[in-house]
Amino acid sequence: MDTVHYPTPAVTTEHRPLACAFTKMRAHTLALIAPLSAEDMVVQSMPDASPVKWHLAHTTWFFETFLLKDQPGYKLFDPDYAYLFNSYYEALGPRQPRAQRGLLTRPPLADILAYRAHVDDAMSGLLEADLPAETEALIRLGIAHEEQHQELILMDGLHLLAQSPLKPAYCPRTPADAGGRQGRFQLRPGGLVEIGHAGEAFAFDNEAPRHRTWLQPFEISDRLVTNGEWLAFMQDGGYSRPDLWLSDGWAQVQANGWNAPFYWQASEDGWQEMTLRGLQAIAPGAPVTHISYYEADAYARWAGARLPTEAEWEAAAADGVLEQVDDVAWQWTGSAYLPYPGFLPGAGAVGEYNGKFMSGQMVLRGGSAFTPAGHARPTYRNFFAPEKRWLRSGLRLARDIS
Amino acid sequence: MDTVHYPTPAVTTEHRPLACAFTKMRAHTLALIAPLSAEDMVVQSMPDASPVKWHLAHTTWFFETFLLKDQPGYKLFDPDYAYLFNSYYEALGPRQPRAQRGLLTRPPLADILAYRAHVDDAMSGLLEADLPAETEALIRLGIAHEEQHQELILMDGLHLLAQSPLKPAYCPRTPADAGGRQGRFQLRPGGLVEIGHAGEAFAFDNEAPRHRTWLQPFEISDRLVTNGEWLAFMQDGGYSRPDLWLSDGWAQVQANGWNAPFYWQASEDGWQEMTLRGLQAIAPGAPVTHISYYEADAYARWAGARLPTEAEWEAAAADGVLEQVDDVAWQWTGSAYLPYPGFLPGAGAVGEYNGKFMSGQMVLRGGSAFTPAGHARPTYRNFFAPEKRWLRSGLRLARDIS
């Protein structure tokens, strides 16, 4: 495969932590694409996914648009990019339709890498100055934004390679998820708790405001449901018993022939799973991953349990009783993605970042093996539609105290 | 039009309040269909709607299946009806696909009316005896169930007639919604409140258990948003400003060309609205009706407000500060339809009644002009997918206290 050589952004970052964070984050994106060819990076494998090249450009466009465009002396790399690489910001004008991002064979990858270098260079200049707090906040948002796209690069890259009959590995050296003991339920007292973000540290607008909420006493498992436990669910007819499923979930099972997690496929030697390391035998002790909310909910019902609410999850996480919090798989909660009491979206176009997606989605908590280090936190609210499976999702059980 | 003459069920109901309730409820269904012909009652106008004839049979099947089938000496009216008129109970076997209910020209209406008489007769016998509490509870559920279908008969009947270029009235004598003053915000203190159903009176399983929840202080309007206020929203570009809409809502606006409430249409004399009384001029003082959740949410954002949560709504209703609670239109809340803490679905097949629909839907509270008298209550949780518009929905605003 023809690999591509990427320029390393050269930014002086000593004594400037934000510049340092920016530089490291940008370099990490390039590290993620090292195993991919230009061909791998241009194709869109489904409307939910984006080409990796598009991610490279869009994250760069974010910095150009929200931080550089109005700086004196900054020269737009290419005025067409505003149309090509805007994702969903209505306030910023029309854009390439989402499902047609994979038609952009031009500009070629080399141009996008030059675009990244151009913007890195300008950001480097900006980051040398003393910046107003608002500007720093926008840079932190841009960093967090690109970190989200780093996870998407792995999700979308895995999805693309999984469509190939050849099942090539994204990166053979990716570590496998560790196994371990099964989870144990931990009793939590509930009561009037506080959840949500407060303070100066960076968080997305949807994590605030910190607020009180009332919880009944409950139990929550300290570890995630494993592949081995999932196999027991399957062997007990989990995918063929409508009584275990939400009505919408059962409709998905029937329409799409679901009979195992998203990336599992049966082979002569038993179930295998498509991973970043290619097709692998199922590890019974490792957490199950790439399941929809509907599957997580059905499993929980089968197990005589339920999914925790996001408030339960956050309270338990704050109390330190959870393992596998953010290193393996995002954990579906039983909470719909809705605004917190008193929620205020960010001002201007960045106000579209989170708030306008607050319908039709369920909250996931934690973090995953695809999430860049340092990105997640206990107040973090991830969200996806309940039928999606290409994210790195798993589940953790909860129970009422009767 | 050839009208049909319906037999009146003759049940001795003195001193037996449940028998009385049953008889009156069943007679009300027949009163609702009096203006309709057999042709009107066989057609299905969209997959969400059902033919009125199907409603007549399905509600009857409910009593036959859950109460009569296993009674000694009861003779099934027709064994095929289990397949034809089961709605969605997986535990009760296969059924006529929902979208094909309108293909059932046979059995004819006359048979369905005979079916109703047959079941009424058997129920009358059953209701003369002293019944176990469990049986009484099932009868109450059957009554509440048919009451829900009474509202659906009006919803689906209106939808069918609205598809006709002739715009015929369902019933010209239907009263119009009253106008009145605009709403005023009422301050509510919040705090630890209790919501949900408790006690012996009938309620659906999804209203229980009664439980505590914490509310921030808030304001809630004592009246519903009016047609006149909605016109101001429209004139201010409400349907063409993406910043006012949830992302999924904006997609609906664009895909379906929404530019006014569901049953509005422009005429030379201004906006008109299809109602049970046929096409009528818009009444500015009457509450707006037949809007989706997305529209309600967009209006609230435009008005600098938001939708109340279902807990806020119920707390305010319990405090007696709301007008137009249940006599005009169901009110969209900002709450997703999810189980209450400690929720337990009913046992057996009736456990499918509510619980399996707890995804992808939003809660509406109150009641509507289509709801039969006595059906709704302050703990009642109605629910629909956020894009639906054929229900009699409206909205009431709420606000945070800053």
Place this chain on the structure above:
Amino acid sequence: MDTVHYPTPAVTTEHRPLACAFTKMRAHTLALIAPLSAEDMVVQSMPDASPVKWHLAHTTWFFETFLLKDQPGYKLFDPDYAYLFNSYYEALGPRQPRAQRGLLTRPPLADILAYRAHVDDAMSGLLEADLPAETEALIRLGIAHEEQHQELILMDGLHLLAQSPLKPAYCPRTPADAGGRQGRFQLRPGGLVEIGHAGEAFAFDNEAPRHRTWLQPFEISDRLVTNGEWLAFMQDGGYSRPDLWLSDGWAQVQANGWNAPFYWQASEDGWQEMTLRGLQAIAPGAPVTHISYYEADAYARWAGARLPTEAEWEAAAADGVLEQVDDVAWQWTGSAYLPYPGFLPGAGAVGEYNGKFMSGQMVLRGGSAFTPAGHARPTYRNFFAPEKRWLRSGLRLARDIS
């Protein structure tokens, strides 16, 4: 079932053959609907089919529009009907969308029957006069048009009842197709032959002009392929061997799971067939019916034969060597439906009758048990898209002389 009593049109027709033909034809339509209820006649079972009530009105609208509307003193029955019952005449303005004909519960059947009586009455007056040749030609066209809809009433009625899990008979007294000996190939010399319509007798515009065409010598079977022969095709894997199928046909087989003719269904006692007499055991000696062009073509390939062209069919029919010409099933030919050399569509709106459908369809020749007596003739060109199966279609084989 509540049957409906239909008024018999009373027209004095002695000595007026056209009046006589009109009256008999109109009465035959009413005879066809006698077994149906108003409910049966309002429902549309698929977009290709129309409600029987719509057929009743549309055929009447044809006479009103093309013959009565401009007669002095004629009063339109209802001005709305021009919108409701126009089928596809662009020159006559907008119309009820085809797929929504089944939403017309109003006007009720009783109004449509009154409409028929109103138009019959006016036509009766018209037919008493001496008419210009052009007017007589339009009346003949109107008669032939309604005869086509008589066949559609049976096709659409059968389709509707076939959708019912109860499989009710349209009319139990319908005669079954006769069996008989298998077909024998008849040698035809080919050469320069003439086909197409000429002369004064009525024919559709698409049958003209009569013209010369050159045929190679060929063989054509004197009888239709039977159910028994079709079973042999099925048992030889006919529906699972892609080599037998046109590419588009194989796509249909796979997408729709075709494994037998349209109305066949497997039972414990072998294959059964839905017919106007209800569900019946397959008669091995009777011609196979309700097959698509793709199936006919695949069968012919399997049998080492092919379908005749329409010119071959017409030449052989003219020579009198064919049996089962028009009494059982229309016969798919290998000819696409295209204009004859020198084809001229009728003038005015009736020019839309045939010509604009000359793409994407295949010609069938002959006639069927559903075709009213006297309607078909050897030059008749029936046409349907190659995947359609709800018509009464069969096949007759042909072969090249090698």
Place this chain on the structure above:
Amino acid sequence: MDTVHYPTPAVTTEHRPLACAFTKMRAHTLALIAPLSAEDMVVQSMPDASPVKWHLAHTTWFFETFLLKDQPGYKLFDPDYAYLFNSYYEALGPRQPRAQRGLLTRPPLADILAYRAHVDDAMSGLLEADLPAETEALIRLGIAHEEQHQELILMDGLHLLAQSPLKPAYCPRTPADAGGRQGRFQLRPGGLVEIGHAGEAFAFDNEAPRHRTWLQPFEISDRLVTNGEWLAFMQDGGYSRPDLWLSDGWAQVQANGWNAPFYWQASEDGWQEMTLRGLQAIAPGAPVTHISYYEADAYARWAGARLPTEAEWEAAAADGVLEQVDDVAWQWTGSAYLPYPGFLPGAGAVGEYNGKFMSGQMVLRGGSAFTPAGHARPTYRNFFAPEKRWLRSGLRLARDIS
């Protein structure tokens, strides 16, 4: 853009005309892709189109499968390629679904170029020997096959680049179509003519057998309809008058908003056209291109003419009265794509080459500026579904002699 360097196949071809033809043809394919990057060649812009990389591999697979696979000593380049690069040969087993050819980022372009070199090398060996006539015929078929894909590379490449908001040129040096005088009708006598292929020279199976057919006298234009003439049709409401259109064509106009040829777009300076040279102003004297059959048919009706049949076209071409025969645009005929009398498909898997597509398509005659030199001939039958527009199609008028 990172261009790719392609190895030149080195085959000794002196004195071996078939080897020479093979080598030149293969080199021409590589010349066609010179302006494209690997990114351009991996993406599939619509289900009808294929990625250029897929064309490169599939045409190579054809030689490997039909000529090399069973040669002693030949080593398959990669056994997976049989699945990846089979197009539609059912006899050769399952294959990558057509609509998912664009997901094959692996194998990378470099591997496909190595595959081409591997097969070229083996073919070179084969071509040195004296070959049986059957083998030579298969090689000629393989050459003609790849020539067809050469045209598809240009069609699909243009389609991909036309989807880009940047409208990049495929190759700026591509010559523009020449203008010239308008066409004149040429009178042809008709009568009993012979059409179709006979003799030893290569032709596809669908061009045979040569056979007699009868033609009425007719007129045919000696030149193609121009852009300027098409503009007159547009200005006369051509795209908004249903009377000009076939019913299926009018449905396409309305569903897809057709208002000009496929690659035309309105600009401030008038109509422009996307071409291999990028976006260009319309040349009024050049032939109109990239129109569907429905548009060609509507134009002809507007012009008081019709499309010629394929027999008329071939007879006129044989008589030498036509200009612009095969150098600008394929010409839609009024003939459906059906087998000639006595048609016999090739034996074995190559029998699927043409015969199974003989439904639902119309014949085009001539050749186009995208067709490689020497590929077309007067008996050549090109065919596409009537709504397709991405082919290089135009039209030539014909008329009946009245």
